[in-house]
Amino acid sequence: MSDKSNSKMKSQVSSTTRRGALKTLALGAGAASLPMWARYAQASTSEPIKIGFQVHRTGIGAAYGRWYGRTTEAAVKLINEGGGINGRMVEIVAEDDGTDPKRGAEVVEKFANQHGCDVGFGTLFSHVVIGSSPRAGELKLPYFVVSEGHHVASGMLNRYTLQPGITDVKSQVQAMAPFVAENLGKKVTMIFPDFAFGHDHRDFFTAAIEAQGGEVLEHIAIPPAETSFTKYFPKIPRETEVLYHVMVGPAVLTFVKELGEFFGPSRPEIFGFIDSLEAVDIASPGLEYLEGTYFWEGNPRNAQEDQSAHDKFYREAVGVDARGASVNDPSDVSTYAHMFGCWETMHVIKAGMEAANYQGIGDRAALIEAVEAMGEMPESQAHPQGAKLFNGKTHQVFGHQYISKVEDGALKVVHKTSIEDGMYPDEVDYTTQGF
Amino acid sequence: MSGAGRIWGLHLGLIAVLFALQFLLPAYHHGNLARIMVLASYAVGYNILFGYTGLLSLGHALFFAAGMYGMGLGIQHGGLSPAPALVLGIGAGAVVSLALGLLALRTSGVAFMIVTLMFAQAGYLTILYFGEYTRGDEGFVIQSAQRVLWGIDLSEPSNRYFAALVLFAACLLLSLWLIRRPFGRTLIAIRENEERVRMLGYDTQAHKLGAMVISGTISAAAGAFYGLLFGYAGASFGAVPHSILPLLYVLLGGAGTILGPFMGALFMFYLIDLSSGVTTAHMLIAGVALVLLTLFAPQGIMGELRRRAFGWLP
């Protein structure tokens, strides 16, 4: 009994301290957030332009997020060294979204309502874009995504969401079909992840190759989060001439290695999207068989012989060597085929703000109209990947694609598609929507 | 009488405060609170099963997703207006929870946890499998034009706040009413000692099934509202981490307390939101919170308050 009362006394003692601690915590939280409202309530033109950067620091997108971050920083550094935008410095407000659509939407709210950001920027993974975009539209926050999803041009999103820095999957896939049919073969087997991104590849490429007189013999869908792949490969039909593969996620290297072990010395032509090897060293053990295979690249990872001055400049600014790895750590391979989109989008924001004479949040609509009116974007330091054509109605940019062949362990560009190869009829006209 | 008056006064008071806050909060926190109220409703549903009946489910995302997709697919492919779509979503949650209840309640303890986890995982994969309709992991947008309920545009901030408040108030008061009824008291008795309740002649299986369906239906309502208020339905809301979320809220706020789910959701949301400005390690914070809570405060905020100061709290 005495034992019990004793423990009761003890718990009372600790209860006061814990309640005290809670109170302090609550006060601290209040104190931490209060000045923020105050600070961001009054924005004047002398303040920097704030760009909310929605970045995948955790979750499945983390490997991409890091390089998206580096590219964005390099672009902002360059812009600020050149005097900023309309005389104002650019400030990046980065928030992790955990590669999760729920948190993504919350982060967009935070950009718009708490940080007072001028625009939101930089999202890669499609589900985060689609989850966040409705909130961006409602909060009237211009939302510049770098996602390569077809979601923008499909008309699913809204007037405030734009993709001016990277082409979409539909355009990329469609532009590949003629090369594949003419040079590699007409009987194709496709391997792709069994979710929306892979389904886009399946649907758009199947249609595009049929338009070229080819056919897809077999669609092999790999379930999400699969870690071993060999068991799916026996489904590849023997008459396959070209194997088309695209894979994303942490297990991509396993996928490519097992593909090599499966085929051994005799293989069909192989055409892959570099997504299957993004952030992976092509000289990794087990990948020797890739010699002589082809890859789509958004932007050539290896510096080419005829490298443009713009690519050279961009590569140095971001800190990437001629092999596409970090200059500080050769084992840290970049997501070179995608991350240029951050650089170019940042420059589009700059050009748009300058054209609209952007002064503050009230000019957001003018900024969007200015970007919608952009049209042609010539190859330049702002667009090192190549010339682009922005479709103001669908809010989607179109550009060149690269097809590279693996030679001596390096990716050598063998074909550059024209912008027209990737064009398709408009599916939406966002300009009919109000602001 | 004074006891009952005090209890109803407290809860109606909270709702009144939430109503008043709508006019006081700055935009950011106004939006957050709307979200927290919907998430807290999810946790209120979870609490009925976990807190009051003592059944720990690891599969509540299944119900949340049933509500969200029942509503979302109804609008997207069925061409429904929001009101019948909400009913469809909530109904889907009721049916799914009834079916899962009939199966999973044949087990108990650890097996119950794993069975609910497995079925929720199967449900998540099903969303991916029917990607043609659900757009798989990407999910789909419910356009603002499709979110006008009886002439009220739910994409407008104060309307959204009000809708979230109505949902939360309904769930809160329902759960309060429920546990003060004989049915609710029987649930608590089952949590404490199921064998004895059965000996006393109660049909414990039917009571547990009832708790499961009510819990699942409330969770589905939260899912349906979430999709409608924030304009998006996606598979990540059916994945395992989203099943753990209400468990975290309820543990933090206090399992088996009426206000616990709300307090838990509020604290956890701001804990992550404030910390994400400093560090990206929200998972770490959630993990440490879980471990510390189970170690030192298994009864959560409201549970500790009740134990130490306010014994009358329901």
Next chain:
Amino acid sequence: MLATLEGSVTAAVLALTAVGLSLVFGVMRVVNIAHGEFFMLGAVIAYVLTRAISGHPAVGFAVALVVAPVLVGVLAVVADMTILKRLDYDPERTIVATIGLLYIIQQLTLMSYGPDARPVEAPFNTRLALPWFEWGENGLAMYWPWGLSTTSYKLAVIGAAVVLLCGIWAMMARTRIGLVMRATQADRDMAQAFGIPVEKVYAMVFGIGAGLAAMAAVLIVPIQQAHYLMGADPLLLSFIVVIIGGLGSLPGTVVAAILIGLSDGIISVFFSPTLAKILATLLVGLVLVFRPQGLFGTRGV
């Protein structure tokens, strides 16, 4: 045929991982949700060690094979002493606490090791085209130009797993430690009354369980890669295996691992892979509902 071989590798690694989980459940009656993270840690440590040790890849790999399980085992013992012991091994609270542990380990790995998937070079790796593949073919014209092959390393993994599993069986059946464990498993209070230090046994079992997961991961990491999210799949599969095999039954676990490992490939031949996963998951749920003692187990849950 290829599915069978691949299945054997899966089964071998799965059996090791699942035996660890099963051991923990059998003796301690707790479910360790963080088991997959111990697996992941094993792989990550293997990567770090093989990078740190120069020379022939086999040297670093051999070191990793010993050091990684020990390190992970020690970590698990610490977790057991600081967390699980205080919870008095209450099954439900342990699950919640190990979910917390899962988040902590994952995040710490992300913050220190990073988000990339990194390869570990196998100590030896020769591609073996299997000669008996050609038996069934009628003439060279019909020759399937690619397909059936494996690597020497994959065969070695199967061998190593068999040796390890025999070792565990011998430990449980023949040594004093095994006797103590079995006694604790049979009746905790009785064991305590006979002077067995139950808490130490628990800590040790938890450590061995985690160590087995780590060892399985070291074996698999030259085939797959070390990545901070890699623990989820082994966890789910181990669960399935332990449940089908009967919770806490070691032979049942091994049989179930072989069954699942082999059938995994075969099921996916008949159904679309995602559908196969849905069916497998539902099946496990239903097995637990209708045969809670598992297909081979004799005890209830």
